[in-house]
Structures are given as structure tokens and as C-alpha cells.
Amino acid sequence: MAQELVFAPLGGVGEIGMNLSIYGLGDERRKTWLAVDCGIGFAVEEHVPGVDVVLPDIRYLVEERHNLAGLVITHGHEDHIGAIMDLWPRLKVPIYATPFTAALLEAKLAGEGGAPEIPVTIVPAGGRVTVGPFDVEYIAVAHSIPESHALAIRTPLGTVLHTGDWKIDPAPVVGPPTDEAKLRAVGDEGVLALIGDSTNAVRDGRSPSETDVAKSLAELIKAAPARVAVTTFASNVGRLRAVADAARACGREVVVVGRAMERIVQVARETGYFEGVQDFRSIETYGYLPPDKVLALCTGSQGEPRSALSRIARDEHPEISFNRGDRVIFSSRPIPGNEKAVSSIINSLVVRGVEVITDRTHLVHVSGHPRQAELEEMLRWVRPQIVLPVHGEALHMAEHAALARRIGVPKVMTCQDGDVVQLAPDGPRIVDEVPTGRFYKDGRILVDAQARTIPDRRRLGFAGVISVALALSEQGLLVTDPEIELTGVPETNDRGESLAEIVYDAVVSTVEDMPRNRRRDPDAVAESVSRAVRSSVAREWNKKPMCHVLVLTV
Ligand SMILES: [Zn+2]
Numbered sequence: 001m002a003q004e005l006v007f008a009p010l011g012g013v014g015e016i017g018m019n020l021s022i023y024g025l026g027d028e029r030r031k032t033w034l035a036v037d038c039g040i041g042f043a044v045e046e047h048v049p050g051v052d053v054v055l056p057d058i059r060y061l062v063e064e065r066h067n068l069a070g071l072v073i074t075h076g077h078e079d080h081i082g083a084i085m086d087l088w089p090r091l092k093v094p095i096y097a098t099p100f101t102a103a104l105l106e107a108k109l110a111g112e113g114g115a116p117e118i119p120v121t122i123v124p125a126g127g128r129v130t131v132g133p134f135d136v137e138y139i140a141v142a143h144s145i146p147e148s149h150a151l152a153i154r155t156p157l158g159t160v161l162h163t164g165d166w167k168i169d170p171a172p173v174v175g176p177p178t179d180e181a182k183l184r185a186v187g188d189e190g191v192l193a194l195i196g197d198s199t200n201a202v203r204d205g206r207s208p209s210e211t212d213v214a215k216s217l218a219e220l221i222k223a224a225p226a227r228v229a230v231t232t233f234a235s236n237v238g239r240l241r242a243v244a245d246a247a248r249a250c251g252r253e254v255v256v257v258g259r260a261m262e263r264i265v266q267v268a269r270e271t272g273y274f275e276g277v278q279d280f281r282s283i284e285t286y287g288y289l290p291p292d293k294v295l296a297l298c299t300g301s302q303g304e305p306r307s308a309l310s311r312i313a314r315d316e317h318p319e320i321s322f323n324r325g326d327r328v329i330f331s332s333r334p335i336p337g338n339e340k341a342v343s344s345i346i347n348s349l350v351v352r353g354v355e356v357i358t359d360r361t362h363l364v365h366v367s368g369h370p371r372q373a374e375l376e377e378m379l380r381w382v383r384p385q386i387v388l389p390v391h392g393e394a395l396h397m398a399e400h401a402a403l404a405r406r407i408g409v410p411k412v413m414t415c416q417d418g419d420v421v422q423l424a425p426d427g428p429r430i431v432d433e434v435p436t437g438r439f440y441k442d443g444r445i446l447v448d449a450q451a452r453t454i455p456d457r458r459r460l461g462f463a464g465v466i467s468v469a470l471a472l473s474e475q476g477l478l479v480t481d482p483e484i485e486l487t488g489v490p491e492t493n494d495r496g497e498s499l500a501e502i503v504y505d506a507v508v509s510t511v512e513d514m515p516r517n518r519r520r521d522p523d524a525v526a527e528s529v530s531r532a533v534r535s536s537v538a539r540e541w542n543k544k545p546m547c548h549v550l551v552l553t554v
């Protein structure tokens, strides 16, 4: 049977986050798979109460795990590695990653009680590895974390360039710039398809360099009259390094605040990315250092409620506080969905007289993803036959596709999570569909997004719950007064009458009005009472709470 090469995204297409793609090589009936990345998405609290993290549904990969040759990781961001801890035990597949990414994963597992032990095969940065029938070459790209790589995946049916997350930065603070020479060389060999990052495809021009951000941060830190705090993504080691250098240049000691930040600093020191960076001071010294001799490097740039900065803004941090005249720099930009949480922190700080600096007025942040001029340049280096935009919402992918068409890429196509796209022969075309979906990480349990759990919780959040307990005799008579409990329901209506009493009356009259023989059926009683309670409350409140009725026959 004829050999085929296919690509199927199981997450990360049509959404930012939850990246997981598979490539398949084989005939129509049986393929060997290579998985690329295994990340989480972030949930927006109002939509999924009680859940912060979303994971891809890997039902299909679990079924196919005997044909799964390996999981290769492009870089260490949570939207690329964050789901490994929870999903790997179901796949037990060999994982390949570069040293920094592997160290980050290991540190994360070590920080979680009861995490599985996950073996990782280390590929040197810029190295090459054979995974089943796939020859995978890691090509260095600049991004906002060390050791981000594009993957040149060579197969007998052609080469795919999976870009991962990248930008063009001639002077990244840490690590090498995007390896133009190697990308051009792969282009010279011939590239069948480019599967690429679309995050910033709606923005024209080029993104500024990390070095420009470092300069601007250095000026702001130097000019600060009192205490300075900087918050950024913990994983942006280049940014941390720039802040550390700026602090040293003006005689400030650095104090690291927040677990995620401490973890990254340690990994950066272990893997050599912090070579030459001064030792940081312990958090206890913060209060003793003169205000113009200290700088706090804090977690919380996304407004996470339990993060260091959030606690500081609420004045609930045991060691760290900011006062009038201090300066807080947000070296970050909120991920869509986090804007409210971030502005609430900013407002709390401003109210206390703290000066807040963001990227709205100063060059204190730059994205790690390519804008249009960078996307164009990549396409000119690689010259793919096919472009398939991924890593973006529908709009980002459409812009990326439009750009590829504009500069003359022969075949451009967009797809969705679950589409199986045949790349060769005769690609691209959608030839099949595999099951996809999402799981919520709810506490320590994975819950299928299709399950009732979260919709129930949302309903509870909207209108509360009423619990009723009844004791009926064998003849169907009420033995005692019903017990009624209202949770999340107003106590009185707008005339000041007790809703509990209104519910009580509805319960009693419903039971008494039921025909005797029906009253002997506990399920029928529960059903009628529940309906009566909900509508009696809806008449007063215009909302229908959930209602649980427990009927005991005595
Ligand atoms: Zn990403």
C-alpha cells in the first residue's frame, strides 16, 4: 500500500495554548506516529469555575500508543510541556528534549508531590535524533525562553519544518539568535511543509529585540528613587538576566519572590544560563536593605491571585511591602483573559501611591513570537511547498495564511484540531478526523470537559441550591416538618418575606395535594417537590436554583 505522511493537531489550533501535534508515516491502515509538544491551556475563571488548567484529550493517542514512536519537545513553556506530568502515564512514550527544557520539567516534577518519574532523552541544543522513521533535527530559534527550537522532521516523503515558537532577534539576551544559516540550508534541501507559529501574525513589522528591552529596563531601574520591583514570566531567563544586570549596575541587591521564579533561577544556574550573574539575596534581607539598594523580582505578571505580586498588592506578604514612591515594572503583557486580574493588581498598587510602569508607555516587554516581516523572512529562507498555520486563534491563522499566499507559497491551508491533513502525496488535504477535546484539571482530578461537573458548578454559581429533606410514613403522610436549607439563595424577597418559608409552604402543600397512592412513591414525591420549589422561588426571584430533595420513608 502507498505510503502517506500526515499531520494532525490534537490541540493548539484555533486557540492559544494546549499545543499537541502528531505526524504519521505509513499506509492508510497503519502509521507510526511522532508527537510534538504536550502543553496545557489556561482556563478563564468565569467560564470554568474552579479550574485553571485545560489539557488536550489524548484518547486517540492512547489507542495508538503502540504505534507512537516518541514525543519531541520544542521548548519549555507550559503551553508545550505543561500536560506531560498528567498525560505521560497514559502513554509511557519516550520523550526527547534539550537540557534546559528537561531540567525545567524535572524541577517541576520534583516540586509536585506524587508526580510520576518520567524518563527524558536529552538532545543537545541544535542536535539531531532519530525517532522511529522520523529524523528530527533541532534548529535553534530565538523566543522568550532558552533553547526554543524549530524541528526539521525529515521523512522519505519529504521534510516538514515545525517552527515551534520563535521570533527573529539579532541580539537575544540569552542563547543564540534564530539559526538563519541552518534554516536556509534546510530550504535548499527542499521543504515540503512549514507548520508554523501564528500568534503575532496580525501585527506588522518586526518585534523589538530583547536587548532593547534590557536597555530600557536598565534606565528605569537606575532612575527609580526608592524600591523597585520587576515582574515578568518566570521562564524568561533572558529577561531575568537583564534585570539582574541592571540591578548590579546601580548597586541594588536582587531578592527573588515567588516559587516559580526561584525554581527557574535555580534551573538557569544549573544549566549555565546564569553564568556570571551575581548571587541573589534571601527574602529575609529585603526589609533590612535601604530602599534604593534593593530590587524584588516577583512572580505574578499575569495577575495570578496566589502569586507574590498579588499578595504584595493586597499587603498580605509577610516579608515584602511597597509604599508611596516605590516603582513596580510590569515587564510583561497579560495573556488574553487575564487583563482584569492584572489591572486589579495595578489599581491596588496605584491606590497605595506606588508608581506602576507597563509596556503601554515604556519598552519593558516584547513578545517572543514573529510579526509579519519576520514570518515573511522565515518563508523566504525555508521556501516550503505547503504552509499550514498553527499556534493561534482563527484570526491569527487566517492572517498567517494570507501572508503566505501573498508572498507566493504554492499551497496554503488552515485546519482545525482533530483534522488529519495528508501532506504527501498530493497534499495538503483533509483525509480524516480523529477525536479531540479537552480535559479540565480540577484539583488533582482530570475531568472530561463534556462531563456535567463544570456546567453544574456554573449553575450553582449562578443560582445556588436548595436542599429539602422529607420523612414520609408508609401511608404517605409527613412524619415531621421538612428540613430545608438554602445555599447561595437570597434570604428574603423584595417585600421582605422569607424565601425559606415560601419554600416550606411549597413543599408542604405539594405533598398534601398529591394523591395518596402517588405519595407512596418516593421518586415521584421528590420530582414534584423539586419542581414546585424551583417555580415558587423563580416567581419571587426570577432565577431557578438547583433543588435536591431527599425522601425518607419511615
Ligand atoms: Zn507556545
Ligand SMILES: [Zn+2]
Residues within 6 Å of the ligand: 075, 077, 143, 144, 165, 368
Ligand atoms: Zn513558547
